Amino acid sequence: MRLTVLASVTVLACVLLPVPALAAQVPDGWYVTSNFKDVPTGYTGDGGLFYFHPRTPTSVTVVTGLGPDLTGAGSSGGVGASAVLLRPSDGALLVGETTNLAPDDLDLHLIHLSGAAVMQDVKYNLGTNTTGWCQVGQAALLPNGDVLVAVEEVEAGPLANETLGLVNLTTGVVTPVPVTGLPSAIVTTNALAVHPSGTVAYVGFHWTGVYARIHTVPLPAGGVGVWEGTLPSGVLNLAYDNANSRLIAGCNSTTDLYAFPVNPSNPFDLGSSTTIPNNTGSGVNALAMETVTGNLAAGAGSGCWLIKPGGTASPLTGGPPSGWGVLAGIAVNPNPKTYGIDTPGVNTYAWQLEPNAGGLPTLGNQAFSLTISGSPGGAPGEYAVSERPANMPYQGITLLIDPGQILRREPIPRSGVIPLALPVKSAYLGRKFYVQTVHQEPGGLASSDGVQFTIM
Incomplete structure (x- = not known):
């Protein structure tokens, strides 16, 4: 009846x-990547932001109106967009920089689009590098709307000599998240993910040129960074798989991904990793969950790939004909x-x-x-x-x-x-x-x- x-x-x-x-943003279901300009002997093209269909990307849309701090235009390379998030509530993009210019500001950008053009770009200064390269290695949205950033080589300003920081997008306040107990052998803070509860950060550190470690850090106050996982080479990106309660990592000297189970009753506790082989042919440098399907959106080499849970990888696009530099970050606009x-x-x-x-x-x-x-x-x-x-x-x-x-x-x-x-x-x-x-x-x-x- x-x-x-x-x-x-x-x-x-x-x-x-x-x-x-809402103004037009990245279309629902599509992928958006953050790219930086490579050195002259590397990948071609300026960096910036690019978006495309996740299954039939017949073309790649280039976001226009970005400044040289996100495209690297006019530089000799090593400058541009390194990390990207998409805020599901309104489709806004949150973009972190990388720069090898000195001195130079390191910023987080809050970007709204009109079509494929930048309508508004609000910058949140994280600090300054005075002598060399610095970056936002990766970033994560917290349940309260704040953004957690993992930074490297910031020498002055709000996050000087820090590893993590919180950005309040409403007030503009940038607050360090202190991390203690880290050995001095750490080289680079390169990867970051957050538990869905917003209480735990998973931070990936290059340990030496040979391997890397994952540490857990309590949020929002910070505290001791506890060593919970080891990787066989430098960590490039982390993604949290909420459906399967696991943390997934990509490394720089192997195409394999590594999945660490997260204890459902204690998100600070990571189990032993399992290997997810794939056929991308290169280390996975960008990683995000396509939560609707459980697949992974990944950047490897000069292109973007769709990786199934079992590891089968299908190439999606190598970028626009003019190139897009180094694919460093990726985000997915959920649909539905x-x-x-x-x-x-x-x-x-x-x-x-x-x-x-x-x-x-x-x-x-x-x-x-x-x-x-x-x-x-x-x-x-x-x-x-x-x-x-x-x-x-x-x-x-x-x-x-x-x-x-x-x-x-x-x-x-x-x-x-x-x-x-x-x-x-x-x-x-x-x-x-x-x-x-x-x-x-x-x-x-x-x-x-x-x-x-x-x-x-």
Whole structure:
């Protein structure tokens, strides 16, 4: 029997609260890379920011309007973008620099795009190098919106002689995160990941030219850096695999990746690593999780690769024809992704997107689906698909889809898996859709947060 928990909701369309419009950013589901200009005998092309489709990258879009501090234009090399994050809430890019100019500022950039052009670039100064090279080795977003940066060779300013620092993007304050107990043999702070709780940093250090170590550091206060893992050569990047509770590392003298299991009850505790062989042909210099599928987006050599959980690697792109320097960082814009706030009842309802059993919303994906689950239990309900988001009160819940633009409204299958076979017509590329579930519980209505997906 058809449920009617959303009955008469369309009459409330006139009280829709405003939904802020965002400027165009990296398209949903796509990859974005941070690159720096290489020395004249190395990889060709200036650095900067580049984005492309994660499965069929017929071309690479070059972000325009970046300064020479992120492209290396006009330099002899060793200058540009070294690390990149994508903030899922609004698509903004957070980009760290590398520079071998001296003296020179080392900055973290908060960048908003309009199309492929820079609309706004806000800089947060991390310090200055006075005698030689310095870099942001890698960065990570914390649950509270702050950015943790791993820096190297900063000689003056907020993070002088520090390993880690926190950047508050609202106030602009840059705060050192002290790390103690590190041996003097450490050469470079080169890699960083953060546990989803935001309480533990995993920091990768070049130990000597032969091997590297991973240390855990408590956040946000800092403290003793405890040695938890060893790698056979210099660490290049770290990524946290939330779905499998493991830390993945790439090294500079082997194509292999190394996965360290993380103790679910103690995120400071790393187990012994297992090797993930792959066929990239070069050390993996950039690494990010494609959380929707569990795959890895990786930079190796001069190109970008898709690496399956078992290690099979498929080449995606070698960059634009003019080159793109050294691929140093990579980030993924999740698709689908959640938005808004759920309204719990006796049960809480959440989307299962890491990974999403229905995969990516690619054009013609007949198996695409979304999965909703309840905790500790669940009640019957409906899902609805709309062409527009909303934010409006309705019988004690917050409705996050526009009831005047609903395309489908059906009972939720008992399995919680909502089938959403996607069309094959190219006219649907780039179309956005919004989904929410509403449940009839003994005390009234409860609802999930919203989930947005874009056909890509």
